[in-house]
Amino acid sequence: MQVTSVGHAGFHIQTEAGSILCDPWVNPAYFGSWFPFPDNTQLDWDTLGACDYLYVSHLHKDHFDPENLAAHVDKNATVLLPDYPVPDLERELRALGFTKFFATQDSVKHRISGGEMTVAPATPPAPGELDVMIIALRAPADGPIGDSGLVVSDGESTVFNMNDARPVDMDVLKEFGHIDVHLLQYSGAIWYPMVYDIPKKTKANFGKQKRQRGMDRCRSYIDQVGATWVVPSAGPPVFLDEQLRYLNDDHGDEGNIFPDQIVFLEQMRIHGNDGGLLMIPGSVVDVRGSESMTLTHPVPDTEVERIFTDKAAYIEDMAQRMAPVLAAEKASWAPAEGEPLIDGIRAKFEPIMRQSDLICDGIGYPVGLVMGDETVVLDFPNRIVREPKEGEGKYRYGFRIAPELVRTVLRDDEPDWVNTIFLSTRFEAWRIGGYNEFLYTFFKCLTDERIAYADGWFSEAHDDSASIELGGYEIQRRCPHLKADLGKFGVVEGTNLTCNLHGWQWDLDSGRCKTSKGHELRTRKL
Template sequence: MRATSIGHAGILIETEAGSIVCDPWFVPAFFGSWFVFPRNDQLSDDLRERIENADYLYITHLHADHHDEPFLREHFRRDIPILLPGYPTREQQRTLAKLGFTNFIRTEDKVEMELAPGLTIAIHTEVSITDGPGGDSAMVVSDGKTRIVNQNDCRTTDLAALGAHGPVDLHWIQYSGAIWYPMVYEYPDDMMRTLVDNKVESQFTRAMRYVDTLNPRYVVPSAGPPAFLDDDLWHLNVIEGDELSIFPDQRSFMKRLADGGHHGILAIPGTEIEITPDDVTVTHPMPDDDVERIFSEKEQYLRQYQADWKPWLDDLKASWNPPSTDLIATLKAWWEPLLRMAPTLRGAVGANCLIRTGDLEILIDFPNGEVRPFDGEEYEFRFTIPRALVETVAAQKAVDWSNSLLLSARFSAWRAGDFNEYLYNFFKSLSVERMRRTEAEAIRKLNPPTETEPEIELGDYVVQRRCPHRNADLAVFGEIESSDDGDVLVCTLHGWKFDCDTGRCLTSTDHPLRIRRR
């Protein structure tokens, strides 16, 4: 079996029985903020032809660095069989059907399916609102001799199921950041340094937990980091290593893999990895010295990349919507019916949110379910966003502002207290279908069933098995950290922390953990 990197989370998997192209991303995403790193706009004609003529297409989820709508529209035949994750809604299928695709193979969560003699797949889904638009997924592919796990940036909570298909030969996994936190927050540099370092360590720890559990023969760091070529965002590139950014490149995680006794493979777009039961062969599209220079002379590499794409980026910025006279009225008519649908979510947010767009200030009154001009009211959350971006996503009726706007990192944020996932869930759920799911999820989390959650032993403690944040299995992801101030349980899936004496969540509010000493 051969797996070829096509950039970021993109992989072309080729077997004797057929080929699958996964997450082909080429057009910069999120208002031109994210570019593929290393660049993939110089792939060989042969590889591009193999990508565009693959037997199957698999899109893990609808984020724009995986679901590249312009590329999908222009480069694939309309009848290519599309492998659909078994999400609870048909949003992904409808989105692809709008692009003209007609041939869908709907899979069942975690269940192996034979696509052809000698080619089986199993797609695993995560369906919490925090997993992204409609959910996220990972795929296991086998040719009967070797097995690839394409985990990309799917934060699966059931590692036992992911590894149940058999020994893993090649594990593609995200290790770098894919969020705007903490860089956009209005924190002093010393606090930002601590938050960035903690976030990077959390990312690495989570990825290593996956790798340690699956114990693959080889690991390919993938699905990030992006490159930031706009001068306004250049500071998010990690070049020297001390930047206040959560986007370290492959070299950092390759070292962590080696320190952990695992074999990492550094792949750039065009790198082919041929894997057999007995051997692995890695072929780069350029000499090894040139591959090394991408990272050792990274600033020079990125500056040339930036110069090549500057005309495209300038044209993109010129296309953003100018100010309109009815922005507040548009948001009010759109959002207030959604707020009425979600009393549990509104109560979980529990405060006002201010959106600043230049001289126009918009208040979302979550307790009362209203959207109106700001008039000096108290608020606990604030976003400062360029007016053109808000106008553009409003004109598009973008149902997921995380995907369409926030991942661009072209904004700043402030909050009075702890992280509130329900606030962000609102911005991810700006349609009737999504808001129904979001409200239902809020009800499940805040009014859980009365059945007792199974307990496990962790160090000196007995603790509920599932993390109250996102249901992660603490038998896999739970760790006890001890200090002079007492013991803390850390769920390494997202780095959430809980006081071992009280069960109080130290990361956010309203997520207590049931825990006691043995």
């Protein structure tokens, strides 16, 4: 089996039974803020796109690149489709011209043989056959209503492409036996804490914590999977816009949440794991089970090393080459001036508010949107969009967003502001109190289907009947946030519990969630 990096979370997996192209991203994402790092524009995308199977893990634009898919990927490729609660991903791919789909079942091993897919028998795949499993994550916090990971086995070698998914139950991997190659995210993909209106020193401390927790979570997954070789991937992006260059980890900032591959490989070595592999776009791993591995790069090793040792210069050179691409992206935005934004926001948001009682009540207060000279209030308790009231003062949660960005997502009828405006980091935010999960879920779910699913998901009771002992406390086994097994992801420091899956924290003496309101933990000191 040959695994070729095509940049970021993208890989091309070549087997005797056919080739699988995974998450081929090349064009800038999130209002031109994110570019793949290192540069992958030099790859032969027509050859890579002449694949037998296509796997797009989810609809984040650093995984789902419609321009690249439309221009370079063979429409006769069969799509390996995750088992998602809403059909948005399939709709988007059909709109691009793909017509062949294998609809997988969540966490079920399937056998691909002779162009057909069935539930896999217990026997290993024969030559010319493949076993695949897609682990589909379906909570509202998982991507834009869905994220996933892919397992591929040709009978000799097994690869687990976790990209930036965060599976809760890793026991399903036991059906494949030993994993040979593990591909996973280790770096940040968020706007926190950089965009928040908080003191500089506080922001740096939060960033340092976020940076380390992300790498700790990655190492937790690596320990659970136990693969022979590990490839840090799915990040970081590179920020080429002059206004956003400070976000790159190229100036010794310990609070930067975007560490690169070299940083994480060193983390692995510090903790006793020498199985990490550095891949850049065009690097190829030729693997034969766990017995043999050959890694080759598209350029001499000295050039690979220079990308990271002289990173600022590499980014500057890339910024110069990509300047026309970034300029074209900005030219596609809607103009900043126009009709009052309140009308478009009201038409978009109020119907969603009226069908999402649980989420609106979970938000629980008005939220301010400051867009240039115009301020609009999202009054969630009353399910309306309105103008500010006289003397209303500062809102508990608020956003300052350039009006051209808001006009663009309204023009494009964008169903997800989180994975457009917010991941761009082209905004500022403030909040009084903890993180509000319901608010960001609302911004992800601006369609009838999405909001109905999210509201229903939150209404289901989380099972907290099972208990574990951890750090001198008896606590519920499943995290109150997204049901992660705290026996695997929980870390106790004094009276503080952190779930490394998403970094949420609880006070063990009271059970109070420190990260967001609600989500209390059942706990008892032993």
